[in-house]
Amino acid sequence: MYFNLIPNIQYSTKPIGFPFSEADYITAKNFFRRYQVNPEIFDYAVYFKKYSIKTGERLDTIANSVYGNPFYDWVIVLTNNMIDPRFDWPMEEIQLQKYVEEKYPGQDPYAEVHHYETNEHKIGNNIVLEKGIVVDKNYYTTNHYFNSSGSMVSVSGFILSRPVTIYEYESTVNESKREIYLLRSGYLEGFVNSFKTQNKYKESTDFISNKLKKA
Numbered sequence: 001m002y003f004n005l006i007p008n009i010q011y012s013t014k015p016i017g018f019p020f021s022e023a024d025y026i027t028a029k030n031f032f033r034r035y036q037v038n039p040e041i042f043d044y045a046v047y048f049k050k051y052s053i054k055t056g057e058r059l060d061t062i063a064n065s066v067y068g069n070p071f072y073d074w075v076i077v078l079t080n081n082m083i084d085p086r087f088d089w090p091m092e093e094i095q096l097q098k099y100v101e102e103k104y105p106g107q108d109p110y111a112e113v114h115h116y117e118t119n120e121h122k123i124g125n126n127i128v129l130e131k132g133i134v135v136d137k138n139y140y141t142t143n144h145y146f147n148s149s150g151s152m153v154s155v156s157g158f159i160l161s162r163p164v165t166i167y168e169y170e171s172t173v174n175e176s177k178r179e180i181y182l183l184r185s186g187y188l189e190g191f192v193n194s195f196k197t198q199n200k201y202k203e204s205t206d207f208i209s210n211k212l213k214k215a
Contacts, residue, residue, distance in 0.1 A: 033178055048079070053090055075191060080180050090177040100170045109166035116140045119160045123148045135161050176210040 053062070058131045059077065060070035067075070082088040091099060116139060122133035128146050140157045147153075164172075183191055 009181060013086065047187050048183055051180050052181045053178040053180060059085060066186055067188055075183060076180065077186065079183050090174050096171065096174050100167055104166055107166065112165040112166050114169040115164055116161050117164055118148040121155065123162055129160060
């Protein structure tokens with residue numbers, strides 16, 4: 001369905017030797033004409049709802065469940081501004097392990113540290129250190145001081161922060177991809193019509209039809 005809505009482009013292929021006849025033309029899909037959703041529209045909860053991808057789910061299965069048609073999977077791709085669904089979609093555990101091991105050749109991603117990050121730390125009922133702040137190894141191996149009722153207390157960096165392995169980091173990145181936006185089904189027809197309109201060419205010197213132009 002998606003490819004049928006993408007306009008075509010016609011480009012010439014000129015021979016590299018004699019005879020120099022009139023150029024032949026090849027017609028192809030104009031994938032350079034990218035449709036991108038303005039991220040500000042996600043502020044309007046009336047149009048979209050957040051969705052957490054479950055293990056084993058695919059674009060087509062979610063599209064079928066939400067829109068009653070698996071061929072509307074491209075709507076999910078566009079409304080989430082996915083560049084490449086192969087990498088913008090969360091991988092399953094075995095896939096992730098293979099990906100990480102290939103990405104970090106010669107390293108042990110399950111043991112080597114990618115970075116250090118803070119733990120939440122409280123003094124009394126007050127949070128004096130937020131969780132998840134990226135710090136360096138020096139922070140992790142030294143002591144740090146906090147004001148507690150007028151007195152300075154020393155806390156070890158081993159308590160305040162922790163090492164994050166390469167695999168833990170990649171796993172966190174992978175899990176973050178589970179949160180996507182789904183266009184509510186009531187707005188599907190309007191979105192598709194808008195997409196069709198934006199993929200029609202306007203008259204110009206290269207114009208052939210609203211679905212075809214020369215490069």
